[in-house]
Structures are given as structure tokens and as C-alpha cells.
Amino acid sequence: MALLENYHSFDTAQVVPAGESTSEEWTYPPYSGHYDGEYIWGRGSEDDKSNLIAMLTAIDCLLACDFVPDRTVIVSVGFDEEGGAEQSYGARCLAETLLERYGKDGIELIFDEGIAGIENRFGTDFALPATAEKGYIDVAVTVNVPGGHSSTPPDHTAIGFLAQIIRLIEDHPFQSQLVRNNPTLTYLRQAALYAKQMPEDLREAILGAQSSERLLEYMDSDRERRAMIRTSTAVDVIQGGDKVNSLPENASVLVNHRIAIQDSVQAVKSHYVDLLAPWAQERGFKLHAFGEKAQCENNNVTRPGNNTADCGDLTLSAHYELESSPVSCAEDARFRLLAGTIKGVFGDDVVVAPELLTGNTDTRYYWDLSPQIYRMSPWRASHDPRGTRMHTVDERMPIKGLMEMVHFYHEFIRVVDEVPVQNPRDIQKQTRHESMI
Numbered sequence: 001m002a003l004l005e006n007y008h009s010f011d012t013a014q015v016v017p018a019g020e021s022t023s024e025e026w027t028y029p030p031y032s033g034h035y036d037g038e039y040i041w042g043r044g045s046e047d048d049k050s051n052l053i054a055m056l057t058a059i060d061c062l063l064a065c066d067f068v069p070d071r072t073v074i075v076s077v078g079f080d081e082e083g084g085a086e087q088s089y090g091a092r093c094l095a096e097t098l099l100e101r102y103g104k105d106g107i108e109l110i111f112d113e114g115i116a117g118i119e120n121r122f123g124t125d126f127a128l129p130a131t132a133e134k135g136y137i138d139v140a141v142t143v144n145v146p147g148g149h150s151s152t153p154p155d156h157t158a159i160g161f162l163a164q165i166i167r168l169i170e171d172h173p174f175q176s177q178l179v180r181n182n183p184t185l186t187y188l189r190q191a192a193l194y195a196k197q198m199p200e201d202l203r204e205a206i207l208g209a210q211s212s213e214r215l216l217e218y219m220d221s222d223r224e225r226r227a228m229i230r231t232s233t234a235v236d237v238i239q240g241g242d243k244v245n246s247l248p249e250n251a252s253v254l255v256n257h258r259i260a261i262q263d264s265v266q267a268v269k270s271h272y273v274d275l276l277a278p279w280a281q282e283r284g285f286k287l288h289a290f291g292e293k294a295q296c297e298n299n300n301v302t303r304p305g306n307n308t309a310d311c312g313d314l315t316l317s318a319h320y321e322l323e324s325s326p327v328s329c330a331e332d333a334r335f336r337l338l339a340g341t342i343k344g345v346f347g348d349d350v351v352v353a354p355e356l357l358t359g360n361t362d363t364r365y366y367w368d369l370s371p372q373i374y375r376m377s378p379w380r381a382s383h384d385p386r387g388t389r390m391h392t393v394d395e396r397m398p399i400k401g402l403m404e405m406v407h408f409y410h411e412f413i414r415v416v417d418e419v420p421v422q423n424p425r426d427i428q429k430q431t432r433h434e435s436m437i
Helices: 020-025 049-064 091-102 158-171 183-194 200-208 213-220 223-229 265-283 333-346 399-418 424-436
Strands: 006-012 039-041 072-078 107-121 124-127 130-133 135-144 234-240 250-259 285-289 312-322 355-357 373-380 396-398
Touching (some): 039 399, 049 072, 049 373, 049 399, 072 091, 107 333, 107 355, 107 399, 124 183, 124 373, 130 183, 135 158, 135 265, 158 234, 158 250, 158 265, 158 312, 183 200, 200 213, 213 223, 250 265, 265 285, 333 373, 373 399, 396 399
Parallel strands (some): 006 072, 130 355, 285 312
Antiparallel strands (some): 039 396, 130 373, 135 250, 135 312, 234 250
């Protein structure tokens, strides 16, 4: 059936705003799309207009050469990925339509944006398509206490109490773990086998045992690596106080967490309850924890609506919940198609290994459409020695990187189309059988 013959690639047409407060800091106006002969400057030039334009350019080139694919190639372009809306009207609606049309696992593979996919590590070029991404939750912590005049303040205002809580949260991070189904472990093993300049003690630690203290020490020593094996904690938004001579009656903080493979939404909530219940009890606060969803044996934890304690109320609530994604297989025929295309475009010396994406993409809405989802921006990060500046001032895209992406999409569509069509569900069964053998 035609619905089983599909290659699906999608992107987003939306970009994050370029704030007016930083408009004068840009080398070129943020929405000018200025090309200086080496870089394209402007908001979205790297994230993620470049992928979208490269994909459409590649398809345009194929059509100009009278290329007619045997498979159906689906290009889905959302428009609200950067908004972070729980109810997306872009990718979510597109995914619902595709699921209705093709059914569960009805698409052979999906390719979406990701990090700059070709990086030099340990003196070796690695291509790093993400085969999974972390989960997500925003936790709001709100302190409510009696107000009053600032001339006769208590020892701690609502903001003062909240400051204690923030320090408690930051001083108690989640545990780092490198579990077997984390794609990062597969990458590390590939690096240990093929990297030219990896320290020998680290190489031995990786090939020896995944629980090695040396390996965890290496991963924890850098924040980028640490994010691969730990649920992250970022205190991002704080609110409280209206006037300098008025005691604030409430103060709140919004904390962002990207949930590690080994954790869950419930694990994050339990972490907060276990951490803050003793604090609340010691200070006479009544803790309202996540409505009816939180489970805690502490007698001072209640659901909203109960009488408050003498000091005030401490309320925990979740503002968006997403479990970590399924992990796509990095050993089946479809991943080999991807790896072969990467080597054909970037060179045989490139080592292709799966990785975990620490951010989130619109693929969250497409999990039911295919067991094989890859996330990668196919260009060499070394083309911009300054490093990425996506989402900030002077975002830019090297023209060489953009041309590499056009080349990749052009070749990937052709490579996938040349492979005999097979039911994705049958491939999934075959892969499971091969794994058992």
C-alpha cells in the first residue's frame, strides 16, 4: 500500500523573536537576511530557516531534473514550534492528519532538525543524528504569605522565602546516570573504537563498563555532556513584589527541566515534594503539591483548597509535561541508509553515531507515525569557528553549511527512493528478531 512507502521530512517556518532591546547589537539588522559572501546573517538563519530552505531547494533541484520518486516524500512545515504552546496548531494538526491517513507506524522514517550534525571530537569528525530526545516539564513554585508595610517587615518576605527555595533546588540537582538505552552510550562506544585522540583511560573506561566512575566523571565535567545523562534544572523566570514600600504577598519562580532518559515526569514531581516538604514543615508552610497527581506520605502535603498553615502556602504546579521520546534503533536498515548518505556527502572518514537531543522538536507529535525518527542539521559545525549563536544576537549561517544541507537532502531523498519498498511494520518485526538472535 502506498501509505507504507513514505519518507517524511519536516521543519518549522517559525523563528524566535529578536528583541528590540538588542536590535542595535546586531552586526546587520536581525531580519535582513544579509549575505556578506561567507555568512547569511539574521534571526532564524541557523535555527531553522536554513534546514527548511535547503530541503525545499533540494526538492526543487530534483524536480528540475525530472526526478519522479517511487516513494511518497512528505514535507511537513509547522509554524509554532518555537512558541512552546502545549496545544500546537502547526505540527500537532499536521501529525493528526498524517496519522489518520497513514496509520500507526505507517511512515518508514522521519527526518527533522537537530544540532549541527558534523562535529570534530577527539580529533575525529562525527556525524550525530539524534535518535531520541529528552522529556520536558516546567515547574512553578509559588509562595503566598500575608502582606503589610515595609517599615515593619518579618525576617523573610515572600521573596526571601522563595530565594531559599531556589537555592535548595539548585543545590540538589538530579542524579547523573548513563543507562543502557541512552543513545549517548552508543556514541561513546563508537568514539572509543574510532576516535583518534581520546585519552586512553577514558577509552578503557568506556569499553570496560558503563557504570565506570571515570566515565561518569568525564560526562559530569562539562555542562553539555552532563545534560546528556542528567535531568537538567534551569531557574528561568521569577516574579514577585509590586512596590518598594509594600511587602509582597506572593512570589513565584518557573523552573525548566529537560527530563533524562532514566527519569520521568512523575520522578521530577516526586523530587520536588521530597525536597520541599521538610522545608515547608520546618517553617510552618502548607505545601500544595501538583494537585491530585503528587504522591507523598508527608502529613503536611495537601491538595489545593485546604486551610493554610500559620506562615503561608507553598504551591507546586506543572506547566507542560512531556515524557522522553522513544529511542529509534541505530542498527537497522534505515539508519544504515542515513549513515551511508552522510558518508557519501561528508566523506568516508566521518564516524556516524546516534546521540541524544537535549532540546525538543516537533517530532513529539509524530512518535506514533514511525519508529525511526532522526534529528540532525546536516552541515559541518567547523564552518563557523565562532560557534553557534542561535536564539541570540548575531545568529548566522555559513553559506558552505547551507550548501552542504542542500547536497545532503538531495542525496538522501534519492538514496531512500532507490531502496525496495518494505512495510515499516515488517522492518520493525525483523529488527526485533535480529536483536533477539
